[in-house]
Amino acid sequence: MALSTFGAIIGFAAEIIEETKLFCNDIKEKTKNPQLKEAIQHLIKESEKYYSLMEKTKRENVTEMILEPITGFEKEDYILNLDVLPKKDDEDLIEILLLLLERERRFFEDASNKVSLPEVARILSKISRKKEETLHLLNDLRGKLST
């Protein structure tokens, strides 16, 4: 499906943020590792914050004057099927979290180039950068778990 309007992009952004949060809520009791638990809690909080930000953006940054059609942006490029992925241990869970975060990082970066409103583009770009930081933290954690 084409992400061809401002609302479609911001709506999908909220969807993928929510998907990360739901996954984190599902797994938060499965791990015994305190660092991973902490990372999951951090991701839940972050997701809640950015979900609210997307809702606010959809409401407050919609400018009738410049609601221009958007082309070349497809939802399918960002769909993940988590059901087929293994979730046996902490390493599996981190792998999935990394996938979710990388998907968000990539989506927000791409979206920031598609939306013509500079203030919204800045918000999206900032979230992408924040997701990159969280990705680094999780990668470090993965390194620690594997040693």
Place this chain on the structure above:
Amino acid sequence: MERIKNYINGEWVTSDTEVYGDVYCPATGEKIAEVPFSTASDVDKAVKAAKEAFWDWRCTPPLTRARYFFKLKEMFEKAFEDISRILVREEGKTLDESRGEVRRMIENVEHATGVTTLMTGYNLEDIAHGIDCTAERQPIGVFGVIAPFNFPAMVPWWFLPYAVVCGNTYIVKPSELVPLTQTRIFEIIDECGFPEGVINMVHGSRDAVNAMLYHPDIAGISFVGQTSTARYIYKVCGETGKRVQSLGGAKNFIIVMPDAELDKAIPSLITSFYGCAGERCLSGSVLVAVGDVYDELKEKFVAAAKRLKVGNGLEEGVQMGPVISKNHKEKVLGYIEKGIKEGAELILDGRNIVVDGYPNGFFIGPTIFDNVTPEMSIAKEEIFGPVVSIIRVKNLDEALKLIQQSEYGNAACLYTTNGKTAREFKYRATASMLGINLGIAAPMSFFPFGGTKSSFFGDIKGQGREAFQFFTDTKVVIQRWT
């Protein structure tokens, strides 16, 4: 089937009428509600309630009055998505367009809360020896708005918050085609706790309009709609001694110069011509190609128009919705027939568009005529649909002549990279809302909205600082105490 009620004196009341109109969802063609065609006695009840409420409200300090609107704004924010969706269902525009409209409605509430600064008068000591003079703004009484179908949320709010925050009381008469949006908004007004009678709503059609126009206790009317009605409203308000601001139709020319940045201009042009399915008084209607920009502009514009996703506005990702009604669709199709008969070349035909899943919707696809000449009906008359007429001219002078000769003077836009050209356009274009490198010249709440020539009848436009002028009388007090 839901039968809508009026809101009078803080209560939901059934109209005295036995005549109800049908409200349709333009995307599905389904009937979704019944609206009362209220009678003169319904209007009279609303006016009595508003008149009764006036004095206490007028004596309420402006900051206290503003606090109601602070609260209302927060309540609107909470109901934002709900209002937006109701609006799409009855009007047909896309969700983004609807959200944009609701945003603009809220912005007017925000602007009106500046009443303690914006309503102030002025004074001068010693206008003569020992004599001081003050000019004070005072509320006047009961005002009302007669609203159009195309912006069911926003248009009444170009006027209502300013009138009420200034201390007047108010009556809204929404369009009978789209009564549900304001009904939802009035549920919120009801929850907000305004004193009874301060804000009222009477649904209806011609009878309700005439009852408002001729009611001796209504001090002023704001109207937005087609030019023939705007002219009538202005005339009757003149006869009955009311203040009036009467906003009419439009025929907006969008000029593209050879030096325009076309890749930036095209998405903006598409929004201008096809946003809200062309049903807005700021929509582009005639695309004026200047000099040798013509071929490239036409090719790129047609390609972009073909890509537009037309469908039910409630589906996220749809870029253009249906027109408002079956009748209006017929009217727009009639203009397309007329264009063909008058010799214009139909290069994109939206008449037979098929929208999957919505066989009964009032859809018309993006339509483009080329080789249009200024004397053709499609170049002169307001179509209010997704129909574009391309006119080719040699230079800016010829383009400006088209605007100057138009009966209407609402909006006009120019795309250029040349400052001198932009200045010339700004200086000479005979329309009141101009866009330079944008296609929808929509003044925000803190600037006035309204056109000239047959697009506007009255003196003081909507919104902006002017709103505080329209809704107040300037009382001059000259004092000597020495």
